[in-house]
Amino acid sequence: MMEYTAAAVAMFLAGLGLNLKFNPVFRKNQAAIMVATGIVVVAQLVFDNLTVATGFWHFNDAATLGIRIPFMPLENLFFGLALFLFTALFWEWSPRSHRRSSG
């Protein structure tokens, strides 16, 4: 029961925790986090509602809380935010091709 809820919330918290611990760029740019989160949430609300309402995906109500906003399961929001957090983490970790020398 509610396996998708548990998995999505756990992944969101893991992504947040890993960024706070291991991503200094993330920690130092709190205003940017708020703006990016806003963009991600708005984009997800628009696109996921369009696709879920159209019938691209079917979600099993037994695996979710049953809360929809308005068509998209609440869990999708955590799924999208987890995807964003892990992407931000790996993006900041990935080597830049042109590093400025510190000397």
Next chain:
Amino acid sequence: MSFEYAAYLALILTGTLALQRAFRIQLPARRLVVAVLPVAAFFIAWDVLAVDAGHWSFNPEFLLGLFIGNQPVEEIAFFIVVPTFYVVAWEISKKRMQGKKKTKTTRNSRAISGKPSKIGGRKA
């Protein structure tokens, strides 16, 4: 066979590239691949397990009909396209906020430097 899901991804990708150009975001291919591939692999693995467990399913009416395991090719592409959009959104947010910070710092340093401002510049 239908291409709605593929068209939906093409729309997101077009929007992402338009934003990247508009905000002059650097997306070095190597850095993007190194960042996106591990995330995609991890989330595709989650998707495979979730579909197996019956948490969600795909409507074949909107798919090209090409599958790798239980994953439609569109779903695999989703985990490349959407993180690329997220990288652009993150870089835009950083750029905008750093720009604001710089403007504030410049204003503050002008105030601290003692240069007479137009208001209250005269000494009593």
